[in-house]
Amino acid sequence: MKIAVYPGSFDPITNGHIDIIQRSRHLFDKVIVAVAHNPEKKAWFTVDERLELLKETLKDYPNVTCDSFSGLTVAYARKVGASALIRGLRAISDFENEFMMALMNRNIAPELETVFLMTSTEYTFLSSSAVKELVLFGGPVSSLVPPVVAEALARKAKERFNSEGGDKE
Numbered sequence: 001m002k003i004a005v006y007p008g009s010f011d012p013i014t015n016g017h018i019d020i021i022q023r024s025r026h027l028f029d030k031v032i033v034a035v036a037h038n039p040e041k042k043a044w045f046t047v048d049e050r051l052e053l054l055k056e057t058l059k060d061y062p063n064v065t066c067d068s069f070s071g072l073t074v075a076y077a078r079k080v081g082a083s084a085l086i087r088g089l090r091a092i093s094d095f096e097n098e099f100m101m102a103l104m105n106r107n108i109a110p111e112l113e114t115v116f117l118m119t120s121t122e123y124t125f126l127s128s129s130a131v132k133e134l135v136l137f138g139g140p141v142s143s144l145v146p147p148v149v150a151e152a153l154a155r156k157a158k159e160r161f162n163s164e165g166g167d168k169e
């Protein structure tokens, strides 16, 4: 059984991530989409919220499961018996960082391959941070994220607006 782990922040999942998941689930027997807990990164959604959105979005894909982890990605991949890590590539700008990370991971876990998949051209401009920025300024995101994510983003944007005192002015 060939298992792959697709790690990321998924803050939140976008149609670009789903495109990569669709491609990888045809290549592997099982794909584990795993939210990495990274306290260094400022997230809108908690790890549990991100995981819930992943589960809801991916519930109809039989060979895809969702999970979260903290610590090293390679340690998690070993624990779940994965032979590959999936990463998505958008543009050249992703490459340098991804290349470095893949070589670093190979150094730690030579048995684990990093597999890069290219997204559809329509999603090359799409990132979780762009979606969050768009939502904050009231832009439309329905073509960029699944409906359940669009709703969660709208709720979060409102919460953020209220907590910053935006409604009191």
Ligand code: ADP
Pocket (backbone or CB within 6 Å): 007, 008, 009, 010, 011, 014, 015, 016, 017, 020, 086, 087, 088, 089, 090, 094, 118, 119, 123, 124, 125, 126, 127, 128
């Ligand atoms: P990270 O913080 O680990 O980069 P992300 O959730 O932003 O987490 O992304 C996880 C993976 O998905 C990364 O490999 C990233 O390059 C890829 N990815 C993100 N958005 C897209 C997209 N629109 N198309 C293809 N891959 C993407």
